[in-house]
Amino acid sequence: MTRKPRSLKQIQAQLADQLRATDHSWAEIGREFQRRFHVNARVALRQARGWTQPEAAERWNRRWPEDPKTFKNFSYWEAWPSATGYAPSLEVLDRMAQLYECSVADLLSDLHDYGAKRRPALSQVREPVPGGGPIVPPPRPTPQPYALTAAAPPGPATLGGYPGGHPGAGHPSMGHLDLGRLDPGKPGLGHPGPGHRAAGDDADELLRATMSSVSSVPEITSLIGLPDGGNSLSRRSALLNLSSLFAVAAAAPLAADKAVPSPAGRVDEAMVANTGLIVGGLRQQNAALGPSATVQTGLAMRSMLESVVKDAPAQLTGRAWVVYGDLAHLLGWMMFNMGQDELAYFYYEDARRAAYQADDYELAANILAAQAHLSMTAGDHQSAIDHAQAAEEAARRGTSRHARAYTADMTARVYASAGQGSRSLAALERERKQMQRIDWSEPAAERWGFYGPAFYWARESECHLL
Structure with missing residues (x-):
């Protein structure tokens, strides 16, 4: 007979063991901890592992002794974005994701999404299959080799209808986009096919047109091509990268006139x-x-x-x-x-x-x-x-x-x-x-x-x- 837990920590440990026994990932367990114990994503993922803040800091220091942290660091990162916390850097988020075996997006899932249409928080949305078949849960994503990744929603919102979002998908940044496939007449960025028009098509057309127009600038094409690996690209991530491309596009005429032939990033x-x-x-x-x-x-x-x-x-x-x-x-x-x-x-x-x-x-x-x-x-x-x-x-x-x-x-x-x-x-x-x-x-x-x-x-x- 299972002994009744006497403390919150025992309840959390028992819940984590049950979910792991049913083949749930640490990210999924963290989301359940968020819902059940009303904590943010960074606290939830640490508690899912059963670690205190000093224990998390100790594991960090064993893996990265050249960059030691204390429990105070974890306390500040977990308190953010409140006034008593400090924002973790991208490097810190990447290492936390490695500790907790999740993605960086999982560590930030408690923050607002200002671009996507609101859905019930922490819900697993189930879509009807074509032909009126039974409703099935969405497939679990395949584990990716990189911790520093951006989550991409499944389904027709992926880029170009390709598995993973785009050809050669798999980098948290823009990834390698085959610009030849962004023909407005073909199924592509946000276009499931002829005769179908989604609510976000105007934004997709803008993104596709902009990508086509700026791809001829050398400074910008260097930002587009990246190595394979990682998770697929969501529309939100694409728009973030697009903002960077606009900045480079604005500076490109000046860069062409004033560019120095020395290598980029040179220490002088x-x-x-x-x-x-x-x-x-x-x-x-x-x-x-x-x-x-x-x-x-x-x-x-x-x-x-x-x-x-x-x-x-x-x-x-x-x-x-x-x-x-x-x-x-x-x-x-x-x-x-x-x-x-x-x-x-x-x-x-x-x-x-x-x-x-x-x-x-x-x-x-x-x-x-x-x-x-x-x-x-x-x-x-x-x-x-x-x-x-x-x-x-x-x-x-x-x-x-x-x-x-x-x-x-x-x-x-x-x-x-x-x-x-x-x-x-x-x-x-x-x-x-x-x-x-x-x-x-x-x-x-x-x-x-x-x-x-x-x-x-x-x-x-x-x-x-x-």
């Missing part, structure tokens, strides 16, 4: 410089709004910078590594302020490796000082002293007087925290001498914007009190 000096300015803006945003409002943007920026560093030419690789290191250091500081010491250590180490790749002792000194501060707050005084001494040594090898003064300041602080008063005062004296050599009228590097003469007097008072 201006790109590296602008990226550094963006990192500086993130630092200011963190100071003004705090880490909760900044960390997601910083994580996305870090993923982009990995490609910049990889693709940068030899003469710009060092500068690209410096920008990457500054951002990783900022991420570590934000994680520390959010109480995530392990993640702070991870990003500080990532930043220190970048500093050594760039052979930038100033950046390395700043990061080592941050690691000394992290160890000091954790109560590991010996590690804090080791990092502070290494920071001073790195600063001495560089040319920045700000770095030399600040690392002496951090050394004074960790010695005072460890109860070594004489060494703390000696480090304060080194800081005072270095500060006298700094011309405060000249602008310093952006990373030293927090440091000034008042910093020394505040630190001296603090060290005497410790």
